Amino acid sequence: MTDIRKPYRPKTLIIGWVIAIPVTLALVAFMATNKRFHWDVVGQYITAPAILGGIWLTIWLTFVSMAIGIVLGVLLAVAVRSKSGLLSWLASAYIGFFRGSPLLVQLIFWYNLSALLPSLSIGGMQIDINAIITPMTAAILGLGLNEGAYMAEIVRAGLLSVDPGQTEAAEALGLRPAQILRKVVLPQAMRAIIPPTGNQLVGMLKNTSLVSVLGAADLLHSAQVIYSMNFQTIPLLIVATIWYLALTTVLTVAQHYVEKYFSRSLTNSNFNRKVVKPAVTDQVPTPSVQFAGETSKESAV
């Protein structure tokens, strides 16, 4: 006779179920039976061309703004650490300003930039700010510049997480400062940078909905345009919400895999990796196998 072993089940677990099950059932019943949800309207608009166009713009805006934010964040983080007092101060001031003011205000500000600066002349070229600042450029500027400040803090924390001995060893080898950053410090900082960056990306996706106030045709704005005509406000907000949820879910799953990849590279789990032993003779080791890890890491930087 083999023994039967049961895991410990705290009583609170049962209380949890007792509350969760009826609440969930009630919520589902409310959503299914309440005619005012107009699920038929939701179904009708969920793949409407205007909505799909809005999704595309939301995705595009998310990635472009995030890309700007990441590049800016790395530059700012490096500037904050720099020995030049002025540069470090300027970067800190930038971060303080953009983190300290509401994103919505920043977006509206960029949209109305021409009120402050009607035209700009660079090298004899006259630039009409009014013509340049469209809802889209204002959206990219606002989201990207704001994200830069948050990414700077994330990258800075990542750089700080790398053992100073690494920089020292690279310096002692004679590597140039840019090479040290690119080859030694940043790849190791990635482990600390990737997870919060994933959160920022999900946050960015949702924050893009703010640009609807500028009239950029993102997902939320597209839904708003439709419900301003047919007054089906709730069903169209549900359509938008479903899509936002779907997109954030995809990003969250992707984040999980990217994190797994980056946490693997520095740990002992390398033991489990499939590595082809180089010949113990004079033969040159096969670079394609040996450096596969490095190249893929590099391309992600």
Place this chain on the structure above:
Amino acid sequence: MTELIRLSHIDKSYGKIQVLFDVNLTVHKGEVVCVIGPSGSGKSTMLRCINSLEEIDSGEILVDGELMGYSKQGNVYTRLPPKVLAAQRENMGMVFQRFNLFPNLVAAENIALGPVMVRRRLRKEVMEEVQTLLEDVGLGGFGDHYPAQLSGGQQQRVAIARCLAMHPAAMLFDEPTSALDPERVGEVLRVMKDLAREGMTMIVVTHEISFAREVADRVIFMDEGRIVESGSPEQIIDEPQQERTRSFLSKVL
């Protein structure tokens, strides 16, 4: 013998605390100098100054006749820009107590990084040399191992190979065996002895008195930021003149 490294009248402080006082040292080509002394006496700081990893408050460091870390006009010393500092460091290898291998790169890549990135040599040609270097330090089959997959002694030997790949004029060792399990110390010291025999100029901070006795041309005893005594291994280890040297040696021998 030609002079390779010369420190004259080096003072160094961290903030208000002075850690080096009027340090003078000359090392000739091919010479092995061992530095001993209690913890906190400024041994690491001296090595880091030689390699311009630290700024100094006064004095001059010359390597192969070149002033390290500063450009000089009259009595005005201006710190060199990072790129020029890096160029000066290319010719000096440094081995650390904690190895400081790059954990994101396999052993072979650790060794190849300097020659490829700094010396701009062809990768293929460098990889051939890397294999030879790995064999020289007894790690022929370990090129594809990440540092985390190697023992301390193996990591330190990769670190030595990483320096050698740059063909340095001199090598600085900062307690290279202090972080190792006792049974791993010998394998690293053996590699260092080979280097010394081949004529490498070395400054070795170490607590391995027997290594100093066997390999060093000169032993230096440091205490409280000063070079207290300097001489042949026999002089310093067997017949120290200073009371501080005697009391230190009585603790480590």
